[in-house]
Amino acid sequence: MKITVWARGKWRKVTFNVPDELWERIEEVSRKWGFRPEEAVRIILLDGYLSEEVDEKEIGGLEREIENLEERLYELEGKWSPLKFRSYYSALDNQNLAITLSGLIAENRRLRKMLNLPERDFSRAEELIHYYMSSAFGDKGLKGQADREEAEGG
Amino acid sequence: MALRIEVSPEELEEIRKRKGEIETRFRDIEGLERTLKALRLRLLRERKEKLERKLREMEDHYRELVEFEERAKRDREFMLNLRRELSLENRELRKRLGGGR
Numbered sequence: 470m471k472i473t474v475w476a477r478g479k480w481r482k483v484t485f486n487v488p489d490e491l492w493e494r495i496e497e498v499s500r501k502w503g504f505r506p507e508e509a510v511r512i513i514l515l516d517g518y519l520s521e522e523v524d525e526k527e528i529g530g531l532e533r534e535i536e537n538l539e540e541r542l543y544e545l546e547g548k549w550s551p552l553k554f555r556s557y558y559s560a561l562d563n564q565n566l567a568i569t570l571s572g573l574i575a576e577n578r579r580l581r582k583m584l585n586l587p588e589r590d591f592s593r594a595e596e597l598i599h600y601y602m603s604s605a606f607g608d609k610g611l612k613g614q615a616d617r618e619e620a621e622g623g
Numbered sequence: 624m625a626l627r628i629e630v631s632p633e634e635l636e637e638i639r640k641r642k643g644e645i646e647t648r649f650r651d652i653e654g655l656e657r658t659l660k661a662l663r664l665r666l667l668r669e670r671k672e673k674l675e676r677k678l679r680e681m682e683d684h685y686r687e688l689v690e691f692e693e694r695a696k697r698d699r700e701f702m703l704n705l706r707r708e709l710s711l712e713n714r715e716l717r718k719r720l721g722g723g724r
Contacts (some may be wrong), residue, residue, distance in 0.1 A: 474638055477629070479635055481639075483638050485646065487649055492624075495649075495652070498656045500661065501656075503663055504662070506626075507626065509655060514634075515630070516650070516658075518648065519658045520663075523661050525653050525660070532707070538675060542674065545681050548685070549681060552685065555692065556691050556692050559691075562695075563695055563698055566706065569704065570702055570706055573664065576709075577716070584670045584715075584716060587647075598625060
């Protein structure tokens with residue numbers, strides 16, 4: 470294998486002649502550890518070798534852990550997408566309900582005032598109205614997030 | 624068979640200076656394997672950390688969504704009850720005011 474090393478703007482190249490048998494070993498070792506032979510050549514040319522000895526069992530263990538993590542992530546993604554969709558529509562439904570409720574509360578206050586009746590306590594309802602009209606749909610809320618994703622996707 | 628590798632001009636200069644050393648490295652398959660193993664281990668550790676971080680983030684977000692979904696359900700029930708109650712009460716109050724709507 471003839472390896473030619475070159476750089477832009479430089480006329481002189483550097484050439485290495487690697488015997489085929491040796492090149493086959495380089496290819497074999499590279500693939501065994503998940504690298505392309507070209508990557509191994511770059512290490513040989515530029516980085517040099519590391520002295521650290523690695524336990525192959527540790528590599529095997531890590532590969533299994535990664536596989537397991539990927540499976541968990543895949544599983545979670547499958548559950549997460551429909552839940553996110555449902556949550557968005559729950560927030561939207563509650564927002565519509567909050568709008569209706571807001572009108573009914575205003576009417577109730579007006580009628581009670583006209584009839585000289587004491588005002589009702591709507592503090593919890595007002596808190597919810599505020600939440601579904603702003604917080605749940607703010608930049609950090611569900612709608613804000615959905616809009617951002619739509620904008621990114623488009 | 625031929626392979627062309629592009630490097631930066633500075634790297635090319637360095638390779639030219641160290642040609643003998645590099646030729647020795649080409650023959651040292653054991654050293655190459657030891658290095659590739661060590662690099663593989665580093666890459667796997669990085670990948671594992673990245674996956675763990677992503678999984679933690681997704682689990683947190685998933686938990687938030689589950690909590691929100693439960694809250695939204697409770698809130699909806701409260702608001703539906705109040706809407707029903709206020710519709711009846713407002714109708715009653717309008718009647719007391721003399722018919723109205």
